[in-house]
Amino acid sequence: MSIPFWGGIHPHDEKSATAGVSSRPLAPPSQVVIPMSLHIGAPCAPTVKVGDTVKMGQKIGDSEAPVSAPIHASVSGKVVAVEPRLHPNGSKVMSVVIENDGLDALDANIVPHKEFLDNPGELIRIIREAGIVGMGGATFPTAFKITSSLNKVDTVIINAAECEPFITSDHRTMLEHSDEVIEGIRILRKIFGRPLAYVGIEKNKPDAISLLSEKSGNDIKIVPLRTRYPQGAEKQLIQSITGREVPPGGLPADVKCVVFNLFTAYSVYRAVYEGMPAIERVVTVAGDCVAAPGNFICRIGTPIENVFNAAGGFKTQPSKILMGGPMMGNAQFDLSAPVIKGTNALLAFSGKEDKTVENPTCIRCGKCAEVCPMRLVPMYMHMYERKNDLEYLEKLHVTDCIECGACTYICPGRLHLTQSFRTGKAKLNAEKARKQAAEKAAKEAENK
Numbered sequence: 546m547s548i549p550f551w552g553g554i555h556p557h558d559e560k561s562a563t564a565g566v567s568s569r570p571l572a573p574p575s576q577v578v579i580p581m582s583l584h585i586g587a588p589c590a591p592t593v594k595v596g597d598t599v600k601m602g603q604k605i606g607d608s609e610a611p612v613s614a615p616i617h618a619s620v621s622g623k624v625v626a627v628e629p630r631l632h633p634n635g636s637k638v639m640s641v642v643i644e645n646d647g648l649d650a651l652d653a654n655i656v657p658h659k660e661f662l663d664n665p666g667e668l669i670r671i672i673r674e675a676g677i678v679g680m681g682g683a684t685f686p687t688a689f690k691i692t693s694s695l696n697k698v699d700t701v702i703i704n705a706a707e708c709e710p711f712i713t714s715d716h717r718t719m720l721e722h723s724d725e726v727i728e729g730i731r732i733l734r735k736i737f738g739r740p741l742a743y744v745g746i747e748k749n750k751p752d753a754i755s756l757l758s759e760k761s762g763n764d765i766k767i768v769p770l771r772t773r774y775p776q777g778a779e780k781q782l783i784q785s786i787t788g789r790e791v792p793p794g795g796l797p798a799d800v801k802c803v804v805f806n807l808f809t810a811y812s813v814y815r816a817v818y819e820g821m822p823a824i825e826r827v828v829t830v831a832g833d834c835v836a837a838p839g840n841f842i843c844r845i846g847t848p849i850e851n852v853f854n855a856a857g858g859f860k861t862q863p864s865k866i867l868m869g870g871p872m873m874g875n876a877q878f879d880l881s882a883p884v885i886k887g888t889n890a891l892l893a894f895s896g897k898e899d900k901t902v903e904n905p906t907c908i909r910c911g912k913c914a915e916v917c918p919m920r921l922v923p924m925y926m927h928m929y930e931r932k933n934d935l936e937y938l939e940k941l942h943v944t945d946c947i948e949c950g951a952c953t954y955i956c957p958g959r960l961h962l963t964q965s966f967r968t969g970k971a972k973l974n975a976e977k978a979r980k981q982a983a984e985k986a987a988k989e990a991e992n993k
């Protein structure tokens with residue numbers, strides 16, 4: 546039985562248009578643009594140059610930094626450019642552009658690694674070399690998460706809550722690859738010394754709950770979770786499944802837990818059993834503007850325009866396009882931006898959902914504090930961010946805000962609360978960096 550977390554909201558899940566439709570492979574594009582930053586942490590440096598011929602699955606970027614993950618070619622062909630290109634985060638990022646030769650010629654290094662199934666050290670190396678990151682959108686390098694949690698955890702949790710409206714890519718993966726997902730979870734258990742593993746799935750996916758319950762043994766427990774946003778947020782998931790509360794500013798390992806996304810577990814299976822690195826992912830394409838919503842298996846680097854075209858294009862002109870869900874997704878302004886490892890959804894909406902008003906005003910209803918899963922006071926955080934009072938903003942624990950968007954969703958005054966907390970955190974970081982630089986300069990002056 547799951548334990549309810551504090552707060553949260555229950556938006557209409559809007560999943561019916563895609564949940565029952567099988568995922569379809571999307572034809573690889575004639576050209577892929579693969580950014581050298583597909584993860585949180587240090588970007589990779591390209592390991593190929595213009596004119597090189599590359600094979601599918603070949604490593605094309607790497608970094609020696611501990612928090613990073615290598616990057617691989619998602620098609621075979623010729624490198625035609627290594628230059629800054631548009632990233633879905635809106636900036637220009639060094640990218641490798643590959644002209645697809647249409648052959649999908651596999652790199653010779655793509656071989657199964659089943660002989661290492663009982664060797665945790667080798668399994669971690671395979672996961673790192675496969676470039677696996679938190680595939681639910683967080684994109685934290687998985688091998689680093691594992692090594693920094695080793696010997697600290699007694700529980701492995703798989704996040705299959707998929708609590709954001711519209712998104713069904715993990716749901717389809719559970720239905721279409723249940724055996725592989727279970728095996729991927731077993732590999733993760735082995736690395737951590739075989740602790741009990743839990744798979745948290747919201748109750749609005751009864752078919753996935755029953756299929757995984759049938760396939761898993763005593764080592765993996767399937768936990769049906771209350772359908773409530775943000776059930777899939779790491780801290781809320783841990784609390785719902787184990788009853789343990791991650792302390793403010795703390796990490797899951799502080800309560801002996803480690804959490805992996807469902808698609809990450811599937812990617813671990815593919816890396817070990819097939820030798821396949823993270824070069825594709827399932828993407829939900831939906832929203833009221835999309836002609837034929839569905840889930841598509843996309844190569845990393847595919848322009849998002851191709852993905853929308855595969856879903857029949859737009860039946861009405863969208864006013865908002867998002868990569869990710871409606872609560873936490875990033876707005877996209879250029880359809881040439883590529884699919885990246887954390888792209889679980891592409892959504893296109895007309896103006897109907899637009900809730901902006903000319904003069905957003907707080908009416909002191911307190912609803913934002915009622916729904917905040919981190920027990921924060923969004924109305925005051927917003928007020929002090931607007932006043933630029935960083936000291937008070939920090940006292941109100943703005944850094945604990947997980948940017949779930951629940952307060953913004955519920956706010957009748959239509960305040961841009963989450964956006965102001967993102968800005969507030971950036972201001973605090975800038976202020977900390979400024980203070981550190983000033984202290985360093987003062988010390989240097991003293992030592993002269």
Ligand code: SF4
Nearest residue numbers: 907908910911913956
């Ligand atoms: S929900 Fe909006 S209007 Fe209500 S107290 Fe919070 S900020 Fe103010």
Ligand code: SF4
Nearest residue numbers: 917946947949950952
């Ligand atoms: S966005 Fe931040 S402040 Fe708002 S509900 Fe989520 S955690 Fe709370």
